[in-house]
Amino acid sequence: MRNASDPTSDSTSDPTSDSTSDPTSDxxxxxxxxxxxRAVLLAKGIGLLVLAAAVLSFPSLAPDAFIxxxxxxxxxxxxxxxxxxxVGGFTGYISLGHAAYSGLGAYATxxxxxxxxxxxxxxxxxxxxxxxxxxxxxxxASLRVRGASFVIVSIAMVLILLLVFxxxxxxxxxxxxxxxxxxxxxxxxxxxxxxxxxxxxxALLAVALLxxxxxxxxxxxxxLKAIREDEDKAQSLGVPTFNYKLVAFIVSAxxxxxxxxxxxxxxxxxxxIFQFSILVGSYMVLMSLLGGIRSLFGPLLGxxxxxxxxxxxxxxxxxxxxxxxAMGLLLGxxxxxxxxxxIPALSSLxxxxxxxxxxxxxxxxxxxxxxxxxxxxxxxxxxxxxxxxTDSLPEGAKR
Amino acid sequence: xxxxAGSTATDTxxxxxxxxxxKRYGGVTAVDGASVQFHHGKVNALIGPNGSGKTTFxxxxxxxxxxxxxxxxxxxxxxxGKASHRIARAGIxxxxxxxxxxxxxxxxxxxxxxxxxxxxxxVLAPSRSAGELDRARELLxxxxxxxxxxxxxxxxxxxxxxxxxxxGVLMADPETIxxxxxxxxxxPALIDRIASLVRDLNAEGKTFLIVEHxxxxxxxxSDHVVVFDRGRQICEGPPSVVQNDxxxxxxxxxx
Ligand SMILES: Nc1ncnc2c1ncn2[C@@H]1O[C@H](COP(=O)(O)OP(=O)(O)O)[C@@H](O)[C@H]1O
Ligand SMILES: [Mg+2]
Numbered sequence: 001m002r003n004a005s006d007p008t009s010d011s012t013s014d015p016t017s018d019s020t021s022d023p024t025s026d027x028x029x030x031x032x033x034x035x036x037x038r039a040v041l042l043a044k045g046i047g048l049l050v051l052a053a054a055v056l057s058f059p060s061l062a063p064d065a066f067i068x069x070x071x072x073x074x075x076x077x078x079x080x081x082x083x084x085x086x087v088g089g090f091t092g093y094i095s096l097g098h099a100a101y102s103g104l105g106a107y108a109t110x111x112x113x114x115x116x117x118x119x120x121x122x123x124x125x126x127x128x129x130x131x132x133x134x135x136x137x138x139x140x141a142s143l144r145v146r147g148a149s150f151v152i153v154s155i156a157m158v159l160i161l162l163l164v165f166x167x168x169x170x171x172x173x174x175x176x177x178x179x180x181x182x183x184x185x186x187x188x189x190x191x192x193x194x195x196x197x198x199x200x201x202x203a204l205l206a207v208a209l210l211x212x213x214x215x216x217x218x219x220x221x222x223x224l225k226a227i228r229e230d231e232d233k234a235q236s237l238g239v240p241t242f243n244y245k246l247v248a249f250i251v252s253a254x255x256x257x258x259x260x261x262x263x264x265x266x267x268x269x270x271x272x273i274f275q276f277s278i279l280v281g282s283y284m285v286l287m288s289l290l291g292g293i294r295s296l297f298g299p300l301l302g303x304x305x306x307x308x309x310x311x312x313x314x315x316x317x318x319x320x321x322x323x324x325x326a327m328g329l330l331l332g333x334x335x336x337x338x339x340x341x342x343i344p345a346l347s348s349l350x351x352x353x354x355x356x357x358x359x360x361x362x363x364x365x366x367x368x369x370x371x372x373x374x375x376x377x378x379x380x381x382x383x384x385x386x387x388x389x390t391d392s393l394p395e396g397a398k399r
Numbered sequence: 400x401x402x403x404a405g406s407t408a409t410d411t412x413x414x415x416x417x418x419x420x421x422k423r424y425g426g427v428t429a430v431d432g433a434s435v436q437f438h439h440g441k442v443n444a445l446i447g448p449n450g451s452g453k454t455t456f457x458x459x460x461x462x463x464x465x466x467x468x469x470x471x472x473x474x475x476x477x478x479x480g481k482a483s484h485r486i487a488r489a490g491i492x493x494x495x496x497x498x499x500x501x502x503x504x505x506x507x508x509x510x511x512x513x514x515x516x517x518x519x520x521x522v523l524a525p526s527r528s529a530g531e532l533d534r535a536r537e538l539l540x541x542x543x544x545x546x547x548x549x550x551x552x553x554x555x556x557x558x559x560x561x562x563x564x565x566x567g568v569l570m571a572d573p574e575t576i577x578x579x580x581x582x583x584x585x586x587p588a589l590i591d592r593i594a595s596l597v598r599d600l601n602a603e604g605k606t607f608l609i610v611e612h613x614x615x616x617x618x619x620x621s622d623h624v625v626v627f628d629r630g631r632q633i634c635e636g637p638p639s640v641v642q643n644d645x646x647x648x649x650x651x652x653x654x
Contacts, residue, residue: 217525217526217527218524218525218526219514219521219522219523219524219526220522220523222508222511222512222526223512225501225508226504226512229501229502229503229504230499230500230501232463232483233495233500233501234501234512235482236461236463236483236487236492237484237487237492237512237513237567237568237570237571238484238487238488238513238514238515238571239484239512239513239514240484240514240517241484
C-alpha cells in the first residue's frame, strides 16, 4: 500500500510496487506490533527447542552404529559449513578452499597430540588458535581481491597445502596418512565413541551458531552485510571494510580449524588428499547456499540435506563419482530456483500465507485520507514524474 | 591555503580544497590539475558539462580512487589518498550519482550501516539499540520515508532510494555532505523536498558540495559556484556572477 500523496512513490520507477499492494495489507487492518513481536519471539523459541530436541535425541533413535556415524559426519559438515558462513554469508566472499583451514586444524591437532603430552581437547583448541594466527597473513593477502579472483586464490591455497602435506612425509606421514590417537581409552566402544563425538560436534556447532548470532545483531555484523551488498558504498559510510573482512575471515578460519581438529580426533586417520580437498570446500559452499547463507541455520539445514544425500548415494551406488553428479545437479537447481536458499524461500512462502506478515507499514485509512487531503490542498502535481527506472544496483554490488 | 581565504572574504573559511589534483584514465585526463576551494559552512555547487570530471573529482577527494598527483585538504588537513572510511570519519559524507543503497537490506538496516567510531564497544554493540533506532527513525521521518522502515531497500521507488541514501549519509553525522546529482532522475515535487532539506541542514551548520545539472536548483540553492571544464576549474564565484560569465557560456554552448 503506497501512500498516494507521497511525491517519491512514482509507480513508473518502481517495478516491484505491486508486491506491496497485496490485498491483505489493507491499511485499515492495524496490527498490534507488540503482541505480534511477542508471538514471533515465542514461535522462534519453540522452533529452537524442537530443533535442539530433534538433534539431541538423534543418537538414542539411531538404529545402529553406522547411522550414528553418518550423524557424526553430518554434524561435522554442519560445523564446517556454519564456520564457512562467517565469511561467505556475511561478506559474500565465496571461498572454495576452506578445506585449507579444516585440514590445517586437523593436522595441527593430530601433531600436537602425537608429539606433546597435551590433553587432546587443549590440543584441538591450540590448533584452532594456530590456524587463526595463520589466517591473519593469508587474509591480508587474499582479501585484497574480490569476486572470481578471491575464489581462485582460495583454491590455490588449498592446492599448495595439499602438495606441501603430501611431500613433507617425515612430519605429516605424507600420502601414507597419519594415525591420530583417540581421546577416549579402549574401554569406550565404537557406538559409544560415535555418540560422544556426536554430542561434542553439536556443542561446537552451538558455540559457532551463538557467535554467528552475536555478530549478526552487532554493528560489526551490519557492516559485514553491507560489505556483501556494496563494499565501496559501505566504506564511504565509514565502515573499515578491510579490517571487518579480516576479522570475519579469522573467526571463520578458527571455527573451521576446530571442526577439522574434532574430526581428526573422531576419525583417527588423516590423509592429505581428503583433508586438503576442493570437494570438501565445495561441500561447505553448497550446503550453505542450499540452506541459505543469510540465515543462521541455513548451513546446518544444508549440511543435513547434502550430508545425508552424499552418504545415501555412496551407500546405494558404492564409491562412484555418481554422488558428484547428483551434487552438481542439486547446486544447479538451488542457484536457478532458490538463489537465496531453502530457509528464505520457505519463510517468504509462510509470509505469503500469513495474514499479518504482508503488512509492512502501519498506517490507518484515516491517516491515509488525511495525507491525501493535505497533498491535494498543496496542489502538487502528483503524477508528474521524470524518473527513469534506473538500475538501482550499483556496479560494485556483488549480487 | 587558509591564508588566501582571508583575503577573498572576511567570513569565508576554506573547507575542502585541492591543489593540482589530477586523475588520468589511459589517454583521458578526467581531472586535470584542478585547484579548487570550497567554502566551509556554505552550500557550494560544482557544475560543468557532462564528462568534465566532476564525479571523478568527487571520487578522488573522498578516497574512492587515488589521484595520480596533486593534493586534497580538508580544513587544512591533508587528506590526499586517504582511505574512504577515514575520510568519512573525518566528517565528509557523500552520495553517488547513480544512487547507491544496500538493495537487499531493509530501509532500517541501511540506516544502521554508518560507523561513527571504531572503538570496540561501539562496533560490537547491538546495531539495533534503542538510541540508534530513534536516531534513524528521526532522520527517516525528516526525509519523509519513515513509513518504509521495514521494506527491503530494493522494493522502494528510485526517489525513495535517493532519500534513503541521503538519510543514511546523515546517520554518520558528517559536517560536510557531498551530493552527486541529487536531483537527477527524480520528479519535481521531490526536487523541492531535497532542496528544502539542503537549506535546513545548511542552516543547522552542515556544509554542502553539490554536483547538479538542474541550473534553476543550483542558482537558487548555492552560495558559491565552481565551474569545471575538461577537468579543471574555469571560473568561480557567487551564482549571479558565474551565470553571466562568458567562459561558462562558452563551456556549455561552444564545443
Ligand atoms: N572509470 C573510468 N574509466 C575510464 N574513463 C573514465 C572513468 N571514469 C570517468 N572516465 C572519463 O573521465 C571523464 C570525466 O568523467 P566524469 O568524472 O564522470 O564526468 P562528470 O561527472 O563531470 O560527467 C569522462 O571523459 C569519462 O569518460
Ligand atoms: Mg558525473
